[in-house]
Amino acid sequence: MLQSNTFSRKTKAGRIKKEVREIYLRDDIYCGASACKTCLASTCRAPLDASSPLLILDTNVLLHQIDLLENPAIDNVVLLSVVLDEVKNKNMAHYNRIRALSTNPLRKFYVFSNQFHKETFVKRMDGETPNDYNDRAIRVATRWYQTHLGAATPVLLITNDRDNKRRASEEGISADTIQSYVKSLGQPELLDLLVHPAPESEDVTMEQIEDLRPSKKQVVYQEHKPMSEITLGLHRGIYHQGKLRVNRYNPFEAYVGSESIGDEIIIYGRQNMNRAFDGDIVAVELLPQDQWHEEKNLSIADEEDEEEDDVHLAPSSADDAPRTTNLVSGSATETNSTPSRHSGRIVGIIKRNWHSYCGSLEPMAMPAGTGSFTSALFVSKDRRIPKIRIQTRQLENLLDKRIIVAVDSWDRQSRYPSGHYVRVIGEIGDRDTESEVVLIENDINSRPFSAQVLACLPALPWSVSSEDVTNSIRLDLRSLCVFSVDPPGCKDIDDALHCTALPNGNYEVGVHIADVTNFVHPGTPLDDEASQRGTSVYLVERRIDMLPKPLTEDICSLRADVERLSFSVIWEMTPEAEIISTRFTKSVIKSCAALSYVEAQARMDDSRLMDPLTTDLRNMNALAKIMRQRRIDRGALTLASAEVKFQIDTETHDPLDIGMYQIREANQMVEEFMLAANVSVAKQIRDCFPSCSLLRRHPTPTREMLEPLLRTAAAVGLDLDVSSSKALADSLDRAVNILQRDDPYFNKLIRILATRCMTQAVYFCSGDLSPPEYHHYGLAAPLYTHFTSPIRRYADVIVHRLLAASLGIDKLPSVFQDRTQLTSIADNLNYRHRNAQMASRASVELHTIIYFRKRPTDTEARIVKIRSNGFIVFVPKYGIEGPVYLTTRGEKGSGEWYVDEQQQKIVKMDNSLSYSVLQTVRIHMEVVGPQPNRPKLQLTLIF
Amino acid sequence: MEYVSPEGLRLDGRRPMEMRQLRAEIGTVAKADGSAVFEMGNTKVIAAVYGPREVQNRSQQISDQALVRCEYSMANFSTGDRLRKPKGDRRSTEISLVIRQTMEACILTHLMPRSQIDIFVQVLQADGGTRSACINAATLALADAGIPMRDIVTSCSAGYLNSAPLLDLNYIEDSAGGPDVTVAILPKLDKVTLLQMDAKLPVDIFENVMGLAIEGCKAVSNYIKEVLLGNTKQLEYRRGL
Known part of the structure; x- marks a missing residue:
């Protein structure tokens, strides 16, 4: 049956256009109930249980109660496509979570395409609002289910829209609110997961809960402008649109990168931020120029009491560094006359970036009665997030726990947003809990691999088969003396080397990389999972693998004395390290030694050893030195980072010692050949696939x-x-x-x-940028990519596929045809890569605190930054950075010290003492606990 | 954007392998020698055929075969916005050429030397797949005009979106930017006379998509045959046979 759908739509140019779309109504959409006789359910999934009540959910329930729906107590649910469409338009993240529920075989969720079903199609009536239309469609579908399944199966419409509920009751449909439904289930812990709608919305509120907030309903924030006004304002250039990024080190300062201004707009204070969260797309109005703020950030402390700078790991790139630094510029007089940066105020939020946050409840006294609802303030671990007010029945359980909380709303009258409790992670201060928090905060999937993913693995025990050896695409290199050099205890060995002297005096140097793409095929669940994870994550005490353990540690790992498949880059080099020819091939190798850096170094240094392996090592080292020198001459930067290494107690997993990570010649040798392999591969794939290669650039x-x-x-x-x-x-x-x-x-x-x-180097799709932008600044290389670690980085897997396709070994997977998809993969890789680094750093920070908990230490530190009430020091020995206060908190700016901008000095008023930047000072490090369960590392100056 | 929902339904409720509703009418322009209206869903085109007749421009006359000319245009009102230039732009010129070549391949031009056949097609309402609809309309109009042909030509398009081959793209699907494969075949002779694609597609997927488009063409040809048969029966009835 044919129906048409006519509606008006506004085009991008702002004109109104009438659209006519056909709709084909069908009779082959099934109800999804397993016991249904009329529907030919055998052909499709029929998860619904017709013997228990069916739930049909309204949009507002899906949008607000997603955490509740993910609880297995809510089941046997029909999701109407009209509802899903609305959810998709309003909140993509929730839509994806609901879709995941509907495909989960353990849950009874069924998607019913009511808009295309012959009997549930609803034609839009004149003058009907979209909301009324959707509600009517939901009611029609509910009634259809009722009549279709008969009296044996009760069908319940769950809606929090008062109007919809009333009409449903009038039409004889049983309807209920989510609150009373949850209550009827008799599981009190579910009530904590419920979101309580904001009182001013027209939804049904939960009358049982009295508002525990202060009764004086004073307006704290300015009103958000309606969307129509924002669009108009953006159009006229009064407002500016952009993504809000809150300063990681000072939550009262935020930036909005605006395209219309071409510069960042600074937003100071919660008032001006007007309830916006980090990551929200907001509309900003510029403040008049005389209100453009001066640098408040010269002092370390914040305008509100409780938050302050913590000791943290020294940043390793501009992306990690506190943003406040770049503002201390210029002389004071200059900034006074014309504040150079735009400052603004948020007038509306275009798109929210709310998700769930990790943290703990603010310590508070226990209320008298237990078991009733109490309000509590939740403090996120992420300092960019304001405190969140939640209501809970289990306060006594939650006080000393790390919990996850989701935000629901933030109205004008309340100082803090309100949210609801999602789940408990564990006890505060417990190492496993805190590690888990680190993972969750950085969006790292540490769940075990699913059965579908594991099904893609080859049968174990795996070994190189004769077919692999005889395969014409594989070169048999088993006779070569191939070895690997890695950190001690490394199990995922993805690179190995060989070097043989040729009769003509040249050297043949080979880099052999684990042939991961031989096992990870495009389009398989294994590949999807790896692509999602993007990279392995290395925490101090554990590793979260990108690929399942059998692949990571056995099948792909190029261990000693076993035959393994590899992808090789083989050069012929002159003794002056000039590359004469480059060859890429798949191969079979048998590593003769898996060395650690220390072992390799010791072999090279021991002049008595003359065995072939050591000679090869020395030859390679000589070549590497020349290559390194040449790279430095070309302008590659030798940068340094304060990487630290923990020694971990094997029993308790507590850190025993920390020290700087030592870099040896052997490290540099391996690094040099890996760089060379990456550059050679980058050239090859870029020549073959100029528009769809995955490269890495450093701006x-x-x-x-x-x-x-x-x-x-x-x-x-x-x-x-x-x-x-x-x-x-x-x-x-x-x-x-x-x-x-x-x-x-x-x-x-x-x-x-x-x-x-x-900034950090990033992956990109070569079609998105022009060749001059491909440049890698740090390595001074025009082209660069990642090829050498496919076991722990997905980018390398992609590059392996590209290289194989360029050699005609494999077909190019279809992903590469689609540039937008490739770009989104590159973006995901950058995101995952960055999160993995953040997680590693957070893990190191966590272990630093554990380490110093029992060991207060005096050590040397260098001043790296001057502030008005102290300075930031860097402790080279432990790689950490933190504030040292010269004045006690509270009496800041008392005038005892003044800052000399030019000399980067902080001087006592009577000139008796001064500290300048890069000066060495002695400090005392100690873990203190100003609040219970919240230990922090404090640095104090030793005079 | 999601063009095929996880339930396997497209934006307009079709499944990936389903065509839009077809409708055809013969003899819609009384003055022409042959004419037809052809609809594929909301796409609606009209075709009129004049000829075989004397060549208007003597210099174009071909001594051993007929001259086939084709003009494609879109009505000003065919899309929601008013079209500024309904014909003569590059796109129209190209489609005119494509239709002419396709039709020329099936007309037995050698039977009509020194004559001219004019095919006019105009899009009355555009909703994707106008090229295919024009070819189908032109076939009907040629048949109506009684011009000798090897076989009827039928055409259909197919695309590839959200990793699924889709038959008979409508405007929204067409403007998604994915590949759009237009195929025209001679169903009885089982020959392809037109194959166009305006994007890249791996060969194995392309074969699937093209296979789907050919299936579509066959379905169109069955419908066209039915319409022609019905039309002939009516003519028979009118003549009182």
Whole structure:
């Protein structure tokens, strides 16, 4: 049966256009109930149980109660397509979660396409609002279910829309609110998961809960402008649209990157942020220029009492560094006359970025009666998130727990947003709980691999078959002396090397990478999962694999003395390390030794050893040194980061010792050949597939980004040339402490400061950018990609496929045809990569606290930044950074100290004492607990 | 965007392998020698055929076969917005050429030397797949005009969106940016006379999509045969046979 759907739509240009669309009504859409005789359910999934009540949910229930729906207590649910469409338009994240529920075989959720069913199709009536139309469609579908399934199966419409409920009752449909339905289930713990609708909305409120908030309903925030006004304002250029990013180190400061201004707009304070969260798309109105704020951020402390800078791991790139730094620029007089940066106020929120947050409840006294609803304030671990008010019946259980909370609403009268409890993670301070929090906060999937994924693995025990060896695409390299060099205890060995001297005096050097794509085929669940995870995550005490353990540690890992499949890059090199020819091939290898860096180094250093393996190592090392020198001459930067290494107690998993990660020649040797392999592969795939290669680029830092480095350097009398990477590399090499000659750590410190001024390298699809933008600044390479670690990075898997296709070994998977899909994969990889790094850092921070809990320590530290009430120090030995206060909190700005901007110094008023940047100070480190269950590391100056 | 829901339904309620509703009418322009209206869902085209007749421009006359000319245009009102230039743009010129070549391949032009056949097709309402609809309409109009043909030509398009081959794309699906394969076949001779695609597609998927489009063409040809048969029966009845 044919129906048409006519409606008016506004085009992008702002004109109204009439659209006519056909709708084909069907009689082959089934009700989804397993016992239904009329529907030919045998052909499709029929998850619904017709013997128990069926639930049909209204849109508002799906939108607000998603956490409740994910609880197995709610089951036997019909999802109407009209409802799903509305959810999809309003909240994509919830839509995806609901879709996941509907495909989960353990849950009884069925999607009924009511709009296309002959009997449940509803034609839009004149003057009917979309909401009324949807409600009517829901009621029609509910009635159809009632008559279709007969009296044996009760059908219950669950809606929190008062009007819809009333009409349903009038039409003889049994309808209920979610609150009373949950109550009827008799499971009190479910009530905590319920979201309580905001009182002013027209939805049915839960009358039973009295409002425990202060009765004075004073308006805290300004009203959000209606959407129509925002659109108009954006159109006229009064408002500016952008994504709000809250400063990680100061939650009262946020930035909106606006395209219409071409600059960032700064938003100071919760008032101006007007209930916006980090990541929301907002509309901003610029404040008049005389209200553009001065640098409040010169002081470490915040405008509100409880929050403050924590000791944290030293940032390793500009992405991790506190954003406040770049504002301390210029002389004070200059900034006074014309504040250079736009500052604004949020007038409306275009799209919310609410999700669930990890944290704990603010300590509070237990109320008298237990078991009743109490309000509590939730403090997120992520400092960018404001406190969230939740209501719970189980306060006594939750007080010392890490919990997850989701945000529901934030009305004008309340200082804090309101949310609801989702689940408990574990006890605060417990290492496993805190690790779990780290994973959840960084959106890392640490769940075990599903059965479908594991089904894609080859049968175990696996070994190289004769077919693999005889396969014409594989080169048999088992006779070569191939070895691997990795950190001690490494189980996922994805690279191995070989080096043989050729009769003509040249060397044949091979890099052999685990042939992961031989086992991970495109389009399989295994591949989808790996693509989602993006990378393995290394925490201090555990590793979260991208691929299942048998692949990671056995089948793909190039262990010693077993035959393994690999993808090889083989060069012929002159003794001067000039590449004469490059060859790519799939191969079979048999590693003769899996060395650690220490072992390899010891072999090279031991002049008595003359065995073939050691000779190969030495030859390679000689080549690597030349290659490294050449790369440095080209302008590659030798950057430094303050990486630390924990020694972990094997029994308790508690850290025993921390120390700087030591870099040996052997590390550099392996690194050099990996870089060379990556560059060779990048060239090959880029030549074959100019528009769909996955490459990695490192953007050139702007002068603005390097500003903090230059200012610090200038303060100690150092002149850095940042005009090019080559110039910067050279001036970094020359950097020595002029004031104090015997300072071995000075150069490294400057390099660390330089590193954190730069952004991170990112993956991209070559079709999205023009060739000059492909440049990798840090490596001074025009083309770069990742090829050498396919076991732990998905980018490498993609590159392996591209390389195989360029050699004609495999067909190019269809993903590469679709640039938008490839771009979204690259974006996901960047996101996962970044999160993995953040998680590793957070894990190190966590273990640092555990380590210092029992060991208060005095140590040396370097001042890296001057603030008005103290300074930030960097502790090289432990790789951490944190504030040291000169004035006690509360009496900040008392005038005892003043800051000399030019010299980057903080000087006592009577000139008796001063501290300048990069100066060495002695500090005391101790874990203190100002609040129960919230330990933190405190740094104090030792005079 | 989701063009095929997880339930396997397209935006307009069709399943991936289903066509839109077909409708055809013969003899809609009385003055022409042959004419037809052809509808595929909301796409509606009208075709009129004049000829075989004397060649208007003597210099174009071909001594051993007929001259086939084709003009494609879109009515000003065919899309929601008013079209500024209904004919003469590049797209129209290209489609005119495509239709002419397709029809020329099935007309027995050698039987009508030194004559001219004019095919006019106009899109009255556009909702994707106009090219296919025009070819189908032109076939009907040629048959109505009684012009000798090897076989009827039928056409249908297919696309590939959300990793699923879709038959007979409508406008929304067509403008999704995915590949759009238009095929025309001679069903009885089982030959392809037109194959166009405006995107890249891996070969194995392309074969699937093309196979689907050919199935579509066969379905169209069955319908067209039915319509022609019905039309002939009516003519028979009118003549009182």
